[in-house]
Amino acid sequence: MSILAETSSSLEQIKLVLEKELPMYREAFCDRTCFIMACLSELVYLKFNKPILDPNDKELVKKVSNLLVDESKLLNLYKLLELLSYNHEEEKEKLKKELDILDFQIDKLFNKEGTQAMIVSTSKFYALVFRGTEATSIADIKSDLKAKQTKCELGGKIHTGFKEAFELVQKEIQDYIDENLKDKPLLITGHSLGGALATVATKSLKYDKIAACYTFGSPRVGDEIWMLGIKAPVYRIVNSADPVTMLPFGTEAVDILTFLFRFVPYIGEKISRYLESNFSGYSHAGYMRYLTNIENGEFEKAELVYSVSFLRRIRAYLLRKMPFSSIPADHAISVYRKKLHFIAFKRNQ
Structure with a gap:
């Protein structure tokens, strides 16, 4: 069974979406491009790297x-x-077959100390895809937990774990881009930790044809000063109750915590200063698109809307329109991809 084309009708729908040329060299959001990036962000989880x-x-x-x-x-x-x-050669073959559905080919695979990525291409463009957090990867979990901010050479502050994880493969990716990428635009994408790394890559890599970055379920990466240096558009897709998109806590939440800790005797002031200096300032990068909640796997009923406020999401919880039981599932890249599948298909029939 194919990951992307679970039925013959879904395969036909994918082909229909792919018939129209994707927009490049512009900042406009494209639902078809978004869907394809979600597909790639799911496929990069196939274990092409050698097992432990x-x-x-x-x-x-x-x-x-x-x-x-x-x-x-x-x-x-x-x-x-x-x-x-697992058999990584079998996984690699499966990856190739799934990419064939989207008319992509594998150009280069990257794997170093827990950070994995791939560059794939069509006749029209390249895509750099980062793998997200794996539950069995200690390196991934450590990267996620290193939420303390560190100064970035390019300005501003950035999540320490994400910075270190990207730097593991930065030189190899940059060298490959310099030597092999010609003329065609480059899209950058990823899910979860992969979305954070995609954001860092969009800011850090040197290639004058980076068309856009699409992230799915990405946590916050840096502060507003750090984000100012991102030239290509970043489209941040958030699914329903996905909790990862609310982490690390934003400035407002940290401000509340620092205020409350000041009332704790003896150590409160020190904790407040520590939180303020190391965790305050986190903000989301890019333009938000929000996937609405659905019931009972009715992915065809999902809608993609513009930015939804935090208060509206809390209100949905209180009114039980967004059940807590859906929170873990809402972070799954397969859920993102299935919703975007129907959205892209319906808008481009």
Whole structure:
């Protein structure tokens, strides 16, 4: 079964969306481009990088098993090994087949110490796609948690973890761009942590034909001064109750916390100063587009609207129009992609 084309009708709908030429060299948002970037942001999760554990390394499994006597622990070990091991060549072939549906080819894969990305292309443009947070990747989780801001050489302050994660592959990506990308525009995209890295890349990479950046479920990356240096348009897609898009906390939330901590005896003032100097100032980059809530997997009923205020989202919670049970699912890139699939199809029939 294909990830992108689950049915023959969905495959036909994708082909219809692809028939029209995508707009490039302009700041206008395009629902078809957005859908394709969501597809790529989902496909980059396919594990083209080599696994931590070799699934065929039976000797390693035997050695570890001998250390465990408890059968329940052995069962957990086998589950962990199954989760961490996979055939990356098979995953790479699957990636190629899925990209064929979108008429893309793989140009270059990047993988270094937990940061993964790929450059793919069509006859019209290139796309740089960053992988998001993986639950089994300690490096990804560490990058997410390093929310303390650090000064950026290009001005302003940036999330320390995102900066460090991008710098792992920055030189390799820049070298590849310098040597191989010619004439065609470049789109940059990613989901979750990948969206944050895509934002950093849009600001940091040197290529005069960066057309736009599309992020899905991206957390905040830096302060307003840092964002001023982003020349290409950034389109930030937020799905319903996705909680990651509200992190790290914005300036208003940090201001409230620093105010409250000042009333804590002895250590309150120190905590307030620490929060203010290291976490205050986070703001979202780019132009927001909001995917509305749906019920029971009715993706065809989703709408893509302009910026929705935080208060409106809170109101939706209170009125139970946005159930708390949907919060984890709303961050999934597959949900973003399925909603955008129908939006792109309906608007371009």
